[in-house]
Amino acid sequence: MENVTQSGKKEANSTYSTPLRSRQVGISETTLKKKKPVNKDLPVPPDRTPTSALRRGILKPISDVSSNKTTSNIPSVTFSESRLKKRDHNSGLIKAYLRIRPINSDVIKPYIQIINDTEVVMIPPKDSHAFKACNKGPEKYMFTKVFNERTSQKRFFLETTLPLVKGVLNGTNGLVFAYGVTNSGKTYSIQGTRNEEGILPRTLDTIFNSIQNLESEAQIKPVRYNEVENYNGNETSVPPIIVSKSHMENPFILSDSNSSSNKNNSAEIEDSDALDLTHKLDNIAVDVDKQFRYAVWVSYVEIYNEKIYDLLEDPGSAKQPESKRKALIVKNDKRTGNKYLSDIKEVRIRNVEEGYAVLKQGMKNRQIFSTLANETSSRSHCIFMIKVIKIPHDKDNATELSSSFVVTSRLSIVDLAGSERTKHVQTTGTRLKEAGNINRSLMVLGQCLEILRANQTRPKGQKHILVPYRHSKLTELFQSSFADGESVMIVNINPVDTGFDENMQVMKFSAVAKDVCTSLKNISSHYGYRSTLLFTPKKIEKENKTCNSNDSKSEDNYDPLINMLFAQIEDLREKWISAEMRCGNLKLEIREQVSDEIAVHMSNMGKKCMDQQNITESMERQMEIIRRDTPSTIHSGASYYNFSSNLIDKLQTEIQELENEVEKLENKSRICASLLNDKDALIEKLQFENKELERQILYFAQKLDYVDIETEDDSNLTDQELNAMKINKPSEEISLKEIENYNYLSPTKQEYDDRLCTLNIDDIVKECVEEMNQKRTLDEINSQKEETTLKEVENYNYLSPTKQGCDDRAGILDNDLYDIVEECDEEVNQKRTLDEVNSQNENYDYLSPTKQGCDDDRVGISLFEDNDDIVEEFDEEVNQRRTLHEIHSQKGEDASRKRSILNIDDIVEEREEVNQKRTLDEINSQKGEDEPRKRRKLRNKKPYFETEIEENLNKVSPPKMKLISNRKSFRRY
Numbered sequence: 022m023e024n025v026t027q028s029g030k031k032e033a034n035s036t037y038s039t040p041l042r043s044r045q046v047g048i049s050e051t052t053l054k055k056k057k058p059v060n061k062d063l064p065v066p067p068d069r070t071p072t073s074a075l076r077r078g079i080l081k082p083i084s085d086v087s088s089n090k091t092t093s094n095i096p097s098v099t100f101s102e103s104r105l106k107k108r109d110h111n112s113g114l115i116k117a118y119l120r121i122r123p124i125n126s127d128v129i130k131p132y133i134q135i136i137n138d139t140e141v142v143m144i145p146p147k148d149s150h151a152f153k154a155c156n157k158g159p160e161k162y163m164f165t166k167v168f169n170e171r172t173s174q175k176r177f178f179l180e181t182t183l184p185l186v187k188g189v190l191n192g193t194n195g196l197v198f199a200y201g202v203t204n205s206g207k208t209y210s211i212q213g214t215r216n217e218e219g220i221l222p223r224t225l226d227t228i229f230n231s232i233q234n235l236e237s238e239a240q241i242k243p244v245r246y247n248e249v250e251n252y253n254g255n256e257t258s259v260p261p262i263i264v265s266k267s268h269m270e271n272p273f274i275l276s277d278s279n280s281s282s283n284k285n286n287s288a289e290i291e292d293s294d295a296l297d298l299t300h301k302l303d304n305i306a307v308d309v310d311k312q313f314r315y316a317v318w319v320s321y322v323e324i325y326n327e328k329i330y331d332l333l334e335d336p337g338s339a340k341q342p343e344s345k346r347k348a349l350i351v352k353n354d355k356r357t358g359n360k361y362l363s364d365i366k367e368v369r370i371r372n373v374e375e376g377y378a379v380l381k382q383g384m385k386n387r388q389i390f391s392t393l394a395n396e397t398s399s400r401s402h403c404i405f406m407i408k409v410i411k412i413p414h415d416k417d418n419a420t421e422l423s424s425s426f427v428v429t430s431r432l433s434i435v436d437l438a439g440s441e442r443t444k445h446v447q448t449t450g451t452r453l454k455e456a457g458n459i460n461r462s463l464m465v466l467g468q469c470l471e472i473l474r475a476n477q478t479r480p481k482g483q484k485h486i487l488v489p490y491r492h493s494k495l496t497e498l499f500q501s502s503f504a505d506g507e508s509v510m511i512v513n514i515n516p517v518d519t520g521f522d523e524n525m526q527v528m529k530f531s532a533v534a535k536d537v538c539t540s541l542k543n544i545s546s547h548y549g550y551r552s553t554l555l556f557t558p559k560k561i562e563k564e565n566k567t568c569n570s571n572d573s574k575s576e577d578n579y580d581p582l583i584n585m586l587f588a589q590i591e592d593l594r595e596k597w598i599s600a601e602m603r604c605g606n607l608k609l610e611i612r613e614q615v616s617d618e619i620a621v622h623m624s625n626m627g628k629k630c631m632d633q634q635n636i637t638e639s640m641e642r643q644m645e646i647i648r649r650d651t652p653s654t655i656h657s658g659a660s661y662y663n664f665s666s667n668l669i670d671k672l673q674t675e676i677q678e679l680e681n682e683v684e685k686l687e688n689k690s691r692i693c694a695s696l697l698n699d700k701d702a703l704i705e706k707l708q709f710e711n712k713e714l715e716r717q718i719l720y721f722a723q724k725l726d727y728v729d730i731e732t733e734d735d736s737n738l739t740d741q742e743l744n745a746m747k748i749n750k751p752s753e754e755i756s757l758k759e760i761e762n763y764n765y766l767s768p769t770k771q772e773y774d775d776r777l778c779t780l781n782i783d784d785i786v787k788e789c790v791e792e793m794n795q796k797r798t799l800d801e802i803n804s805q806k807e808e809t810t811l812k813e814v815e816n817y818n819y820l821s822p823t824k825q826g827c828d829d830r831a832g833i834l835d836n837d838l839y840d841i842v843e844e845c846d847e848e849v850n851q852k853r854t855l856d857e858v859n860s861q862n863e864n865y866d867y868l869s870p871t872k873q874g875c876d877d878d879r880v881g882i883s884l885f886e887d888n889d890d891i892v893e894e895f896d897e898e899v900n901q902r903r904t905l906h907e908i909h910s911q912k913g914e915d916a917s918r919k920r921s922i923l924n925i926d927d928i929v930e931e932r933e934e935v936n937q938k939r940t941l942d943e944i945n946s947q948k949g950e951d952e953p954r955k956r957r958k959l960r961n962k963k964p965y966f967e968t969e970i971e972e973n974l975n976k977v978s979p980p981k982m983k984l985i986s987n988r989k990s991f992r993r994y
């Protein structure tokens with residue numbers, strides 16, 4: 022290739038032979054290298070190149086042969102070399118042109134937007150899979166050129182296909198294929214309409230405009246990939262359908278120029294909307310080498326369900342079901358390694374009308390076949406192939422040097438089937454198979470392009486990946502076109518009607534295709550080595566026969582075994598294809614299921630996001646309100662947020678504090694309420710008890726003969742009351758001993774203990790607290806002479822540390838109830854003991870009958886004299902009592918503790934014991950009382966006792982009162 026390019030220009034102006042050599046080398050260097058082992062088996066001379074022939078003197082320059090002119094007059098066939106020289110790297114890439122279909126609606130917004138001449142952006146609509154499942158944003162795609170919806174057919178042709186038309190006229194292969202989903206405008210671009218002709222008619226028109234008056238009359242026909250052979254006008258092997266010039270009056274009649282019988286079968290092409298010759302096209306022409314004569318041959322095939330059918334086949338003989346329709350076989354040209362279609366009908370056309378006629382015939386046949394096979398016409402790939410044969414021409418002699426060295430090139434124009442997904446077509450039966458095959462062939466096309474691109478970017482020395490051309494008929498057929506020639510891809514997009522996701526796949530496909538570099542190193546010009554025309558016709562025939570014998574033998578499948586093997590291969594391939602198809606469909610289904618699930622998931626997520634957003638918005642609204650109500654200095658930024666967060670913290674703290682306060686107040690109010698309830702009753706009780714105490718004091722005073730003095734002066738008691746007291750004396754006589762023993766028995770304690778077993782902790786705690794409060798209240802009341810108001814009581818409770826202590830302790834009562842009860846008792850006992858000591862210190866004579874007994878025993882001895890002894894004795898007695906008291910108290914406590922575990926007998930026994938003690942004490946106390954003596958003595962000691970009692974009566978002994986009142990209050994329980 023490089024040799025051709027480098028040497029081409031230099032040699033172009035020098036000799037004829039050199040370009041020939043260089044071109045020959047260029048074409049076949051690789052091919053010949055590859056083919057050497059094959060050639061061994063062929064009867065073809067090992068070195069049959071024109072150069073070698075020239076070298077060996079077998080061949081002569083054409084000019085020599087025909088006119089004996091000098092080589093300087095021989096036309097230089099350097100078009101391809103110069104073309105190659107001009108060609109930059111980019112020109113080797115597959116060119117991808119995007120064409121956007123016009124939108125029929127003004128309402129719907131297209132999801133594709135043109136950025137500039139080469140770039141577009143695709144914005145996924147919200148209902149697209151790409152948006153829902155993949156959350157895709159806008160994506161940019163690059164093309165060789167972008168054509169908007171207003172692009173005319175003419176401009177589109179000029180910018181996309183005209184270079185290829187030039188190429189094919191100059192000997193280069195070309196491939197144009199239109200890719201896109203259904204209804205995107207592929208057929209419109211390729212074929213066009215009656216008034217808006219597409220690429221294909223314009224190509225034909227341009228070719229014939231360009232080669233006008235340069236048509237060849239040589240009897241040469243194309244064979245295999247890019248070879249030619251002579252045909253004789255009488256030969257039956259001549260293409261059966263040729264649009265005869267004689268039919269130009271009615272160009273739509275196709276006829277077999279050689280076989281009259283076929284005339285009956287030829288179809289009259291009906292005028293259709295698709296194409297017409299009602300008006301002249303734009304008369305576009307390109308420069309061609311006028312030293313050649315040109316022959317144009319066309320063929321038209323379709324690939325349907327992975328089978329290639331000839332659309333120029335006589336429909337008369339094919340009016341049968343699709344299964345019987347004869348499929349063409351792709352064969353391998355052993356000489357060049359290229360693929361070609363065996364038995365394809367190639368038709369010589371001499372003008373554009375004939376080209377139209379063939380095109381229309383093919384379209385009609387396609388319709389007929391598809392109707393017969395019940396298929397959809399747009400579900401197949403349509404390929405229109407134009408072959409141009411260039412035959413050197415001796416201008417001076419006006420002789421064609423046709424058979425010496427000819428150049429063939431071809432341009433294939435492909436209208437691919439729609440690339441939509443299976444989901445959007447019928448998914449059962451034949452339609453499913455169709456869709457599967459279309460998808461498959463397009464997928465393979467994509468794979469091939471991908472691998473080609475990968476191979477091209479591989480570093481030197483690395484093995485190239487095998488391109489899977491054979492995986493589909495489409496790629497197999499265009500294998501050579503990708504490797505040899507220029508390729509143009511037309512990407513059709515319908516930005517509204519068809520799905521975004523499908524169109525996105527199309528764009529991605531084209532992105533790959535665009536990067537594939539095609540090669541021109543195998544220049545498609547091929548010189549017919551059958552230069553044997555230089556020899557006699559017989560020789561030609563002989564050589565032809567010799568040359569072709571091996572080919573035909575190998576290619577025409579005469580060997581039944583080979584045929585069978587081929588059939589088996591085809592069979593297996595069919596199975597493999599259908600398996601792949603099923604697999605592909607399954608994959609698609611699974612992918613769709615997964616994407617649906619993802620879509621549901623995403624919509625759920627979206628809902629959550631919306632909720633979140635709503636919350637955020639409402640918060641923002643609230644913040645806005647706060648911001649509005651906040652000084653402007655803190656309106657912005659972080660200070661605002663700091664302020665608000667501080668404010669929130671502060672408010673929360675305040676709320677917490679308020680809640681605590683409320684709780685406290687509630688507790689207090691509960692306690693106050695209960696206190697209030699009990700207050701009146703307590704006051705009444707206390708008054709009553711006071712009265713009772715007064716009565717008792719009076720009683721004792723009366724007993725001591727002081728009553729008269731007291732009652733006469735101070736007492737409020739009526740005579741009646743005093744009499745009543747006197748009358749009731751025996752029954753109301755309260756032994757001090759008994760009062761003291763009361764402590765030992767501690768009914769309150771017992772009651773407490775009993776109730777402990779039945780009450781719940783809360784009640785007990787409440788009761789304890791209440792009792793303590795009452796005790797305190799009583800103290801207070803007594804000390805303040807009943808001047809208590811509710812407020813004071815409350816204040817007292819509130820302020821009293823003891824109360825607070827109680828409250829605090831109430832919190833831990835749950836766990837330590839017994840301890841607290843014990844502590845309470847202890848406290849009470851201590852108080853009691855203290856009171857007693859105080860009281861006894863002050864009133865021991867009054868309170869202690871034992872002491873009185875002692876005094877009685879000391880008749881005649883002055884109390885004043887014996888004071889120390891008496892005090893001592895008294896102390897001793899007090900101590901004894903205290904000890905006794907402690908023992909009893911301890912016993913009582915033990916008993917109460919035990920009560921929970923002891924049985925009733927133990928308790929009864931204990932009680933009996935206590936009662937016995939009490940009785941004993943009473944007896945003892947009674948024993949020591951000698952009333953007359955006592956009175957006498959007391960009378961004598963009046964001054965002392967008088968003062969003593971007076972004091973006692975006045976003071977009403979607060980500690981004593983307290984003790985008594987405490988006892989009274991305990992008695993309530």
Ligand SMILES: Nc1ncnc2c1ncn2[C@@H]1O[C@H](COP(=O)(O)OP(=O)(O)OP(=O)(O)O)[C@@H](O)[C@H]1O
Nearest residue numbers: 122123202203204205206207208209210399438439
């Ligand atoms: N650029 C365009 N300008 C005007 N009309 C267009 C254009 N492209 C497409 N159309 C119209 O859109 C319709 C569908 O186009 P067309 O038949 O070419 O689609 P398609 O891709 O070939 O579909 P299918 O794959 O089914 O064959 C036709 O009526 C055609 O005339």
